[in-house]
Amino acid sequence: xxxxxxERLTKRFGELLAVDDLSFAVEPGEIFGFLGGxxxxxxxxxxxVLDIIRPSSGRISVFGSAPDQRNTAAIGxxxxxxxxxxxxxxxxxIVYFARLKGMAAAEGRSHGLELLARFDLADRxxxxxxDMSKGMAQKVQLAxxxxxxxxxxxxxEPFSGLDPVNQGxxxxxxxxxxxxxxxxxxxxxxxxxxxxLCDRLLLLRKGHKRFEGTIDEARATLPARIxxxxxxxxxxxxxxxxxxxxxxxxxxxxxWTITLAPDTEVGEVLExxxxxxxxxxxxxEHRANxxxxxxxxVGAAEVQP
Amino acid sequence: xxxxNILLVAAREFRQIAAMxxxxxxxxxxxxxxxxxxxxxxxxxxxxxxxVVVLDRSGGTAREAILARFEFEEDRYRLSALSRYVRRHGxxxxxxxAPWTQHDRWYTEADVATFRAQGGIDAAIAKLDAVKPxxxxxxxxxxxxxxxxxxxxxxxxxxxxxxxxxxDALLDSEGEEEVATVVAIGRxxxxxPTIRLWSNEQPGTGFITVLQDVLxxxxxxxxxxxxxxxxxxxxxxxxxxxAIAVTTPPPGGGAREALLIRSIVPLALAYILMxxxxxxxxxxxxGSVEERSNKLLESLLACIRPEELxxxxxxxxxxxxxSMILVWVGxxxxxxxxxxxxxADMIRPALAPLTSPGIILAMIYFFVxxxxxxxxxxxxxxxxxDSMSEAQGYLMPILLAILLPITFLIQAIxxxxxxxxxxxxxxxxxWTPFTVLARLGAGIEMWEIVGSGVLLAGFVWLELVFLxxxxxxxxxxxxxxxxxxxxxxxxxAVRE
Numbered sequence: 001x002x003x004x005x006x007e008r009l010t011k012r013f014g015e016l017l018a019v020d021d022l023s024f025a026v027e028p029g030e031i032f033g034f035l036g037g038x039x040x041x042x043x044x045x046x047x048x049v050l051d052i053i054r055p056s057s058g059r060i061s062v063f064g065s066a067p068d069q070r071n072t073a074a075i076g077x078x079x080x081x082x083x084x085x086x087x088x089x090x091x092x093x094i095v096y097f098a099r100l101k102g103m104a105a106a107e108g109r110s111h112g113l114e115l116l117a118r119f120d121l122a123d124r125x126x127x128x129x130x131d132m133s134k135g136m137a138q139k140v141q142l143a144x145x146x147x148x149x150x151x152x153x154x155x156x157e158p159f160s161g162l163d164p165v166n167q168g169x170x171x172x173x174x175x176x177x178x179x180x181x182x183x184x185x186x187x188x189x190x191x192x193x194x195x196x197l198c199d200r201l202l203l204l205r206k207g208h209k210r211f212e213g214t215i216d217e218a219r220a221t222l223p224a225r226i227x228x229x230x231x232x233x234x235x236x237x238x239x240x241x242x243x244x245x246x247x248x249x250x251x252x253x254x255x256w257t258i259t260l261a262p263d264t265e266v267g268e269v270l271e272x273x274x275x276x277x278x279x280x281x282x283x284x285e286h287r288a289n290x291x292x293x294x295x296x297x298v299g300a301a302e303v304q305p
Numbered sequence: 306x307x308x309x310n311i312l313l314v315a316a317r318e319f320r321q322i323a324a325m326x327x328x329x330x331x332x333x334x335x336x337x338x339x340x341x342x343x344x345x346x347x348x349x350x351x352x353x354x355x356x357v358v359v360l361d362r363s364g365g366t367a368r369e370a371i372l373a374r375f376e377f378e379e380d381r382y383r384l385s386a387l388s389r390y391v392r393r394h395g396x397x398x399x400x401x402x403a404p405w406t407q408h409d410r411w412y413t414e415a416d417v418a419t420f421r422a423q424g425g426i427d428a429a430i431a432k433l434d435a436v437k438p439x440x441x442x443x444x445x446x447x448x449x450x451x452x453x454x455x456x457x458x459x460x461x462x463x464x465x466x467x468x469x470x471x472x473d474a475l476l477d478s479e480g481e482e483e484v485a486t487v488v489a490i491g492r493x494x495x496x497x498p499t500i501r502l503w504s505n506e507q508p509g510t511g512f513i514t515v516l517q518d519v520l521x522x523x524x525x526x527x528x529x530x531x532x533x534x535x536x537x538x539x540x541x542x543x544x545x546x547x548a549i550a551v552t553t554p555p556p557g558g559g560a561r562e563a564l565l566i567r568s569i570v571p572l573a574l575a576y577i578l579m580x581x582x583x584x585x586x587x588x589x590x591x592g593s594v595e596e597r598s599n600k601l602l603e604s605l606l607a608c609i610r611p612e613e614l615x616x617x618x619x620x621x622x623x624x625x626x627x628s629m630i631l632v633w634v635g636x637x638x639x640x641x642x643x644x645x646x647x648x649a650d651m652i653r654p655a656l657a658p659l660t661s662p663g664i665i666l667a668m669i670y671f672f673v674x675x676x677x678x679x680x681x682x683x684x685x686x687x688x689x690x691d692s693m694s695e696a697q698g699y700l701m702p703i704l705l706a707i708l709l710p711i712t713f714l715i716q717a718i719x720x721x722x723x724x725x726x727x728x729x730x731x732x733x734x735x736w737t738p739f740t741v742l743a744r745l746g747a748g749i750e751m752w753e754i755v756g757s758g759v760l761l762a763g764f765v766w767l768e769l770v771f772l773x774x775x776x777x778x779x780x781x782x783x784x785x786x787x788x789x790x791x792x793x794x795x796x797x798a799v800r801e
Binding site for chain 1: 310317596605606608609610
């Protein structure tokens, strides 16, 4: 059974259509990327899943129940805009959120201390949040999301504002949560993280789903590009849609940039070249990366390097 | 709704406010004022005798007459004080025939003479101490108001020309021999009835009246004897006066006095409600604004419902208010216990309204409902504002609207008025808690208590519904300054 199921979800703020007929599901142990530019509807969708705001229409099911059932004991959430009570110590903050999620104080404290130790903050457990650096406070906030060992971990732009070391730490935590069977959803518009972590991803543009599937499936939405050094006969091989000569190497040899016909595999073309006797000095496949897919589906203006 | 979440939020709110220095300063303010009050009162209390020199250059008996009259007035004052003490503690059995156990009269010369004949103040105190129960403080005789030292030689030997200069020197002298007033009776008195009086300060009306009374009596006595009457006949004519029978309720039992004393606890509650709301209001705002400006609302709302957050905040605020009151009432009780004299006597009638369980329930209900009714406003403002200065902008007009009429109301209640303003304030829910609390001591009809209580409950319910919606809708609307249209939309909104 999916941990989270969203069906035909729509959210309007007055005239603005923030989320448009969105459907997806996330399975246990899956890392699910929620990709889209600013204002794509990522945060709005996560807020609806958490029952912070209500949808205009559509259905959400969290662990088989409506979001208003508030299964907070099984959910961890890290918001994009982060902040904690300045006068509270790190461990008190973690215990407070643990108790709001239905944990016993003692259990919350012991797991909180374990998390702080993992985040290299063991000696700062009693330090007030106001006396911590921004990076430290962000790690404490991550601990508040993880303290209840959630089965559904939702992270809204979790990497923003983190230095590379802490980004690595966060990636480890995401993989650790997934490893113990939790479904992890994180929104981002930084493609590298999604490419490294996601089992599946969903691309949103202005509230509307543009793609849902695995990384390979996402790459497959753009035709592969081939560079080859071969004679002119390569342009006639079945499956080659277009062959563009980019350099004359002499003696009938050219460097080509080849675009394949739809639904044609690179391996098929290579096989046909061999079987039809088209000589090859070089044959390289250049697959589309997620950045290319994002630019293609969402638009160059929405992408952040 | 999850009750444990509400309690967790409330406990956190309470701890946050209790960690503020301003909370402890406020908490200690009243006890310190209570402790300092009697000390300041004592310091301000003028319990030193005023030294008056009476220089009689006429060679007559005017000085003796003045001294005798002031001694008589002091004794009459002691008798009145004794009588009040006896009546308050019911100690008439100490000496049923003594004038100080007779409370129905204005003490006459005969009463004072009897008092003196029976041994004066010392004998009276000894009799009272013999019968008074343990735990009642002994009667403390009031300090005499005036002392009349002999005129110094410098004044006695002074010529008419030197007199002013020497009196000035005497009045300027300091220390134990300091003299406040000099009264000079001229050599030609009574042919020249001018009496001269020098004083460092404006002489009291009572002093002048007695002085004038004595000297008038002396002059009339002389005139009557000059007209051929015997001194006895003249004295009899002078002493002809009506016997004034006085009926007063026992101490603290007079209508106006009783009204004031019975209103002490209810009025104090109304004041405390006002004070604690003003103080805790700004603390509550600080907490709400911190949550918004620190951007931690979304984390909270992922764990708890907006309603739980709001109710938790209200409960926390109520706990702060009640704990302040507990400490203050505890301190007041400690002071009453420590002094177990006059203050305890004052408090006994003041606690009379608390003997009725219905009134106690009404006090608790209106206090709690009042606290919630006003606190909801503060919590909603906290949800609207991104900064303390913005919050103060919303808060000030609301505080003024609530508190200004209350100031007038409490004065009106103390003066025993129940006019139109008091009636209106009783039935407008925002002012109901203060008004009903303030009126509980002076007397308020049961139907008014029940009616205004039901109206207040309805008002609180409406506040919880509509301001709850505003709270929910405003929580995540950061950086947006809502206009009137947006505010009304938020009242309507289910949740956006």
